[in-house]
Amino acid sequence: MVLFHEELIPVQHIQRHHKYSTALQCYLSLQASIAKKNLPEWCPTEWISYYCKNVWIQPRNGRISFGPAGPRPDFFHVDPHWYPAWQLASCSDIPVLHPATYSADRITEYLFKYCSDQLFLDLLDLTRTRSNMYPKTEDWPRHTCHVWDRFSGRPLARFRSGWTYKTDYSWHAEWYLHPITMEDGRIRLSINSTSQGKSQIWTRFQFNVDIPWHQECHGWHGWLSQACSIFNTLNIPKDKWSDYHFIDELVLYLDLCTFDHDVEDDFDTIAPNINEHDCYLFLHPPPRFPGGFPDIHAWMSGNNLYYYSLDPNGKSVMTESQRLSCRPPPIIANVNTDGRFWNSDVYDLISAWQEKKGFDPTTTGFARSLALPIMEVIYSADDGHFEDLFEDTYSTSPYTDGVGIGDEGAMDVDSRTPHSHLQNNGSAFSRFRSVDDEDVEMMVDDVDDSLFMDTDWKWPSDRW
Numbered sequence: 001m002v003l004f005h006e007e008l009i010p011v012q013h014i015q016r017h018h019k020y021s022t023a024l025q026c027y028l029s030l031q032a033s034i035a036k037k038n039l040p041e042w043c044p045t046e047w048i049s050y051y052c053k054n055v056w057i058q059p060r061n062g063r064i065s066f067g068p069a070g071p072r073p074d075f076f077h078v079d080p081h082w083y084p085a086w087q088l089a090s091c092s093d094i095p096v097l098h099p100a101t102y103s104a105d106r107i108t109e110y111l112f113k114y115c116s117d118q119l120f121l122d123l124l125d126l127t128r129t130r131s132n133m134y135p136k137t138e139d140w141p142r143h144t145c146h147v148w149d150r151f152s153g154r155p156l157a158r159f160r161s162g163w164t165y166k167t168d169y170s171w172h173a174e175w176y177l178h179p180i181t182m183e184d185g186r187i188r189l190s191i192n193s194t195s196q197g198k199s200q201i202w203t204r205f206q207f208n209v210d211i212p213w214h215q216e217c218h219g220w221h222g223w224l225s226q227a228c229s230i231f232n233t234l235n236i237p238k239d240k241w242s243d244y245h246f247i248d249e250l251v252l253y254l255d256l257c258t259f260d261h262d263v264e265d266d267f268d269t270i271a272p273n274i275n276e277h278d279c280y281l282f283l284h285p286p287p288r289f290p291g292g293f294p295d296i297h298a299w300m301s302g303n304n305l306y307y308y309s310l311d312p313n314g315k316s317v318m319t320e321s322q323r324l325s326c327r328p329p330p331i332i333a334n335v336n337t338d339g340r341f342w343n344s345d346v347y348d349l350i351s352a353w354q355e356k357k358g359f360d361p362t363t364t365g366f367a368r369s370l371a372l373p374i375m376e377v378i379y380s381a382d383d384g385h386f387e388d389l390f391e392d393t394y395s396t397s398p399y400t401d402g403v404g405i406g407d408e409g410a411m412d413v414d415s416r417t418p419h420s421h422l423q424n425n426g427s428a429f430s431r432f433r434s435v436d437d438e439d440v441e442m443m444v445d446d447v448d449d450s451l452f453m454d455t456d457w458k459w460p461s462d463r464w
Contacts, residue, residue, distance in 0.1 A: 008056040009099065010070035020074065022345040023107045026123040028055070029076045030115070031096055035064035037080035037088050052076050062098045077126040091119070108349070112356050117370055121221045124350060128220075128340040131245045140300070140335070144293035145378060146209065147223060147230075150245040150341060157230050157375040159222065163292035165207040172201045173256075177281075179203070186314065187283040191256075191328055201256040205286045207294055209248045211373060219248040220340065225367035226375060228351045232362040233377050238344050245341035252286050252299050253334040254306065279326050282307055282314040294335075302333050 011028060018024055032055050053069045055078065080088055094114045097106065111120060131150055144163075145155035167187065169179055177189040187203065209219050223246045231241060283306045287298040299305065308318040308328050318326070351361040359366040364374050 007059070008065055008067070009059050010073070011052065011055040011057060012071040012073035014057060014099065014102065015074050018102065020345075021104070021107075022124075022127055022343070022349050023104055023111065024102065025074070025076045025127055026111060026120075026349075027097070027107050028052075029078070029123055029126055030091070030111075030119075031064050032076070032078040033080045034088055034091055034094075035066070036078055038092060039066075050078060052078050054078075057099055059099060062096045062101075064096070090116075108352060108356075112353065117357075118221070120353060121224055124224055124342070124346055125220050125340075127346055128342055131337075131339040131341055140296040142297065144289055144291055146219075146248060146375070147244050147246050148339075149243050150339065151243060155378040156234070156244050157223075157377050159209060159211060159219075159373050159375055161291075161373070162210045163207045163288075163294070164210040165205045165286065165292070165294070168204050168206055170202045173203060177201065182282075182314070185285045188312070188314065189281040189283070190278045191281050191308075192278045203254045203283060205252040205294070207250045207252070207292070210292065220246050221370070222367065222372040222375065224342070224346075224350055225370060225372055226364045228347055228354070228361040229364050229367075230375065230377055231347070238347075241344045241347050242341055245339040247337055247339045249338040250294060250296075251336045251338070252294055252296075253336065254283065255332045255334065256281075256329045257332060279318065279322075279328055280309050280312060280314060281328070281331075282309060296335055299333055299335060302331075305333060306331060 014028075015024070032052065036050055050066045051069075052075055053072050054066050055073070056065045056067055056070060057063075058065055091114060097110060111123070115123065140153065145158040147156040147158070148154065149156065167179075167181070169177075173179065173189065177191065180188045182188060189203070211219060211222075227241075231238075284304060286305075287295040289295055307314070308323065308326075309316055310318060310322065310326075318328070354361040354366045357366065359369070367374060
């Protein structure tokens with residue numbers, strides 16, 4: 001381990017000096033990930049994890065060092081495994097910026113010079129905020145869009161693609177319930193006296209966007225690359241941009257309630273009366289709209305999702321008297337949405353990036369240049385408001401669709417509309433000023449610098 005005998009700058013001090021900057025966050029994430037990837041093989045990174053709080057800046061040259069946890073900074077990713085290996089490999093020898101040159105223009109020019117489009121989109125994505133939604137049933141939107149208003153559920157845009165799902169089970173469900181998928185798509189679970197005393201028994205249906213590039217390029221690349229164009233098309237003011245989140249995964253859960261939570265001061269298992277034979281729980285395929293999007297309202301209603309049977313083929317439904325005798329566990333349906341949203345500074349930065357690349361950010365030219373699928377904008381030209389894709393009624397049938405591709409509610413995002421809100425609206429850089437050498441000195445506090453890892457360390461040539 002190489003020791004440094006100089007005062008290092010905690011990365012939190014850099015952030016505090018500049019307040020918040022998306023460009024700086026991207027730069028720190030890139031450099032820290034490269035530095036972590038370049039750590040020597042003998043460094044015990046397998047059991048000593050370095051996070052953003054372990055990042056320090058060498059004031060003389062701006063290089064990254066890892067060491068003890070410093071003042072807690074605003075979060076940024078330090079994970080070389082997040083990026084495709086070839087991306088960081090191509091950046092392993094790029095220079096670093098001196099702390100005194102941390103200005104908006106300098107950092108954006110740096111990112112423009114050394115980042116590919118894919119790497120830049122990855123860096124922007126890492127500035128996201130995750131949004132796991134658990135709304136009331138009546139608040140769930142009735143549409144198949146991939147971008148929603150995270151407060152109202154109103155649809156904004158969607159890909160011209162369907163959804164697929166896969167079934168997953170908790171460990172206890174796999175081990176004790178022996179799930180079997182029947183020929184007609186039903187799932188059979190065996191409920192017996194052993195399984196009834198176990199916790200964390202659930203089955204889930206995980207829905208993902210059915211797009212070939214989803215796994216390799218990440219679905220949110222498609223959104224980030226054309227978000228400014230969509231905001232422009234719908235004349236959405238900048239202060240509302242962060243209200244929209246991108247959804248590419250929904251999970252429907254069925255939880256088997258195998259514990260009695262009503263017993264005071266204790267958790268008692270429900271005493272089963274299943275002694276001589278199993279009973280069987282049959283799960284129907286989850287209700288879906290055309291295109292595969294789950295019908296969340298039908299799911300949360302709990303109707304026609306499952307049934308119990310004493311027949312291993314499920315040809316008969318367990319009678320009420322049999323249910324009272326066997327006491328199979330109750331089931332609760334739930335849903336979780338894995339979404340993400342970005343602040344307006346991110347969209348400012350992607351807009352500036354596109355302009356530097358020669359693209360008009362109010363069109364989809366940049367997304368098309370990356371061969372990313374173009375999104376449909378959901379818009380009602382009659383009253384200037386967003387349009388719901390489904391009628392205000394529950395639909396338990398998987399064969400009910402609202403607006404298809406090319407309907408009135410969908411617009412071409414390249415149609416020309418005023419976009420004054422994209423001009424002179426303030427930049428992500430307006431709160432981001434440059435630093436001189438005197439400022440750097442002021443950032444250096446009395447830091448215990450006896451245990452720091454030099455990320456630029458190399459084996460001596462005469463090692464052997």
